[in-house]
Amino acid sequence: ETGVTQTPRHLVMGMTNKKSLKCEQHLGHNAMYWYKQSAKKPLELMFVYSLEERVENNSVPSRFSPECPNSSHLFLHLHTLQPEDSALYLCASSQASGRVGGTDTQYFGPGTRLTVL
Amino acid sequence: KNQVEQSPQSLIILEGKNCTLQCNYTVSPFSNLRWYKQDTGRGPVSLTIMTFSENTKSNGRYTATLDADTKQSSLHITASQLSDSASYICVVSEGNDMRFGAGTRLTVKP
Numbered sequence: 001e002t003g004v005t006q007t008p009r010h011l012v013m014g015m016t017n018k019k020s021l022k023c024e025q026h027l028g029h030n031a032m033y034w035y036k037q038s039a040k041k042p043l044e045l046m047f048v049y050s051l052e053e054r055v056e057n058n059s060v061p062s063r064f065s066p067e068c069p070n071s072s073h074l075f076l077h078l079h080t081l082q083p084e085d086s087a088l089y090l091c092a093s094s095q096a097s098g099r100v101g102g103t104d105t106q107y108f109g110p111g112t113r114l115t116v117l
Numbered sequence: 118k119n120q121v122e123q124s125p126q127s128l129i130i131l132e133g134k135n136c137t138l139q140c141n142y143t144v145s146p147f148s149n150l151r152w153y154k155q156d157t158g159r160g161p162v163s164l165t166i167m168t169f170s171e172n173t174k175s176n177g178r179y180t181a182t183l184d185a186d187t188k189q190s191s192l193h194i195t196a197s198q199l200s201d202s203a204s205y206i207c208v209v210s211e212g213n214d215m216r217f218g219a220g221t222r223l224t225v226k227p
Contacts, residue, residue, distance in 0.1 A: 004160070042121070042217035043161075043206070090160050102210070103149055103168065108160025 003027040004109035006091050012115045013081065021076040021112045023091030032074040033106060034066060035090040043090070049074060081116045088113050120144045121209050123218035131226055134197055138221045140190040140207030148210040152181050152192050155204045155220070164192070164205075197225045 003026045013019050025032060034046040048056035049068040063085075065077040074091055092106040121142045130136050140150070149168045153161035165174040165181040167190070174181050178195045194201055202225045207218040 040219060042219045043208075044217075045215060092160070103166060105163045105166065108162070110159050 004091060004093055004107050006089075006109035006112050008112060009110065010113045010115075012117065013078070014117050015081060015083070017081075018077070018079040020078065021089055021091075021114075023074040023076075023109055025072055025074075025091075025093035025107070025109075027093055027095075027107060029093035029095050029107070030071055031094045031104075032068060032071070033092040033094075034074065034076050035092065035108075037088040037090055037111070039087075047076075078114075081114075083116050086114055086116045120216045121207055121218040123205075123207050123221050125221060126219070127222040127224070129224045129226060130197055132197060132199055136194050136197060136223065138192045138194075138205050138207075138223070140192070140209075140218055142188050142190075142207075142209045142216070142218075144188075144209040144211045144216050146211055147185060147188075148212060150181075150183055150190050150210070151208040152179070152190075153206040153208060155206060157203070161206055194223075199225050199227060201225050 005024050007022045031050045033048050036044045036046055045058055046060045047066045052068045052071055063080050067075040088111045090111045091109040094104045094106045124139045149166055151166045152164045154164050155161040164176050164179050167174050167183045169185055172183050180193045183190045192205055204220040204222050206220045209216045
């Protein structure tokens with residue numbers, strides 16, 4: 001058990017739906033991350049929050065909207081997605097500043113398997 | 118072309134055997150290199166992290182090596198177990214950015 005939980009674990013949605021992914025960390029960390037993992041492709045960093053402020057956004061389409069109401073919770077709001085957005089969405093947290101290239105270890109949740117029809 | 122290349126893409130070995138996974142990178146400047154293990158249906162779990170000055174790091178049966186001159190790293194697994202079946206991901210950091218390899222899928226058979 002890594003102390004990072006994600007819900008739902010599986011989600012199927014149509015292109016016109018609006019849904020949200022939730023992540024919660026129980027480790028007392030200061031930074032949280034969203035990643036996208038597509039089949040046979042490297043992990044893609046989407047968003048980074050440090051102390052509830054967004055510090056990184058790797059040019060992610062606006063149909064993905066993150067929200068970090070406090071240091072323990074992170075959401076990813078989804079609307080008008082495309083079939084190519086189908087992937088495993090992983091949340092992670094780390095102790096320190098959220099500096100992406102730093103040495104603090106990121107702890108990952110189990111992911112949400114998203115299918116867009 | 119990805120700046121972090123892992124080989125092989127997949128590997129099948131028998132239980133009890135050793136194996137070595139490779140990671141070559143072109144990332145520069147280099148900050149650190151991590152190896153993660155990702156079980157099917159789970160998130161990645163950190164195995165090792167090495168900075169520029171380190172050339173080997175062990176975690177139980179897992180030993181990672183780093184040659185910063187040739188920009189190569191390897192992950193050696195000793196006396197493999199069925200539970201070692203997973204994807205192994207190499208991640209190289211440059212400054213404030215991280216570059217991910219596509220992973221090696223390891224299957225350990227009885």
